[in-house]
Amino acid sequence: ETGVTQSPTHLIKTRGQQVTLRCSSQSGHNTVSWYQQALGQGPQFIFQYYREEENGRGNFPPRFSGLQFPNYSSELNVNALELDDSALYLCASSSGDRVGAEAFFGQGTRLTVV
Amino acid sequence: AQRVTQPEKLLSVFKGAPVELKCNYSYSGSPELFWYVQYSRQRLQLLLRHISRESIKGFTADLNKGETSFHLKKPFAQEEDSAMYYCALRSGGSYIPTFGRGTSLIVHP
Numbered sequence: 001e002t003g004v005t006q007s008p009t010h011l012i013k014t015r016g017q018q019v020t021l022r023c024s025s026q027s028g029h030n031t032v033s034w035y036q037q038a039l040g041q042g043p044q045f046i047f048q049y050y051r052e053e054e055n056g057r058g059n060f061p062p063r064f065s066g067l068q069f070p071n072y073s074s075e076l077n078v079n080a081l082e083l084d085d086s087a088l089y090l091c092a093s094s095s096g097d098r099v100g101a102e103a104f105f106g107q108g109t110r111l112t113v114v
Numbered sequence: 115a116q117r118v119t120q121p122e123k124l125l126s127v128f129k130g131a132p133v134e135l136k137c138n139y140s141y142s143g144s145p146e147l148f149w150y151v152q153y154s155r156q157r158l159q160l161l162l163r164h165i166s167r168e169s170i171k172g173f174t175a176d177l178n179k180g181e182t183s184f185h186l187k188k189p190f191a192q193e194e195d196s197a198m199y200y201c202a203l204r205s206g207g208s209y210i211p212t213f214g215r216g217t218s219l220i221v222h223p
Contacts, residue, residue, distance in 0.1 A: 103160065
């Protein structure tokens with residue numbers, strides 16, 4: 001069984017630009033969630049997709065958007081990048097959105113906005 | 115609003131000593147509580163969850179609703195326990211988890 005993979009591992013963007021981060025879910029998982037982890041902080045929930053539909057969203061502005069594809073891979077898009085968007089972005093997949101489902105995390109994408 | 119507080123940023127102990135990583139939460143309903151661990155250069159992974167009432171790698175955590183706590187305990191720390199530990203809460207029926215800021219555990223030989 002393959003794990004959760006994210007690409008790219010590192011990325012540098014300029015303020016105002018747009019970025020797309022990618023996540024490949026673990027085999028058999030139909031739920032994916034995205035997190036932002038600033039330095040010295042815990043992961044902060046951005047949103048979750050279940051079978052291609054967003055079914056939960058954290059306190060992030062609309063310029064953070066996502067997609068989940070039929071093969072359950074996912075993208076996180078951030079428009080109009082700001083310096084504060086610099087962080088580690090984590091993707092996690094799980095099997096279903098049931099209570100207690102274990103989420104498996106990717107290694108993350110380190111985004112630096114200059 | 116739900117909140118998770120891990121009061122200690124860093125916890126340093128010697129091998130064989132007992133360990134308790136504190137986690138307090140604020141939520142009025144029925145929460146699900148989790149502990150996640152991140153070893154050096156590895157990805158974040160689930161350690162244990164309160165609904166399972168299990169012991170993983172010698173760690174246990176009991177949900178205390180009266181004190182709104184979910185402290186992680188191990189009677190005898192090992193060097194390989196050195197890692198970053200995150201407490202997380204998910205409110206019943208919601209899929210939005212809230213993580214604490216994490217506690218770095220260092221176990222000295």
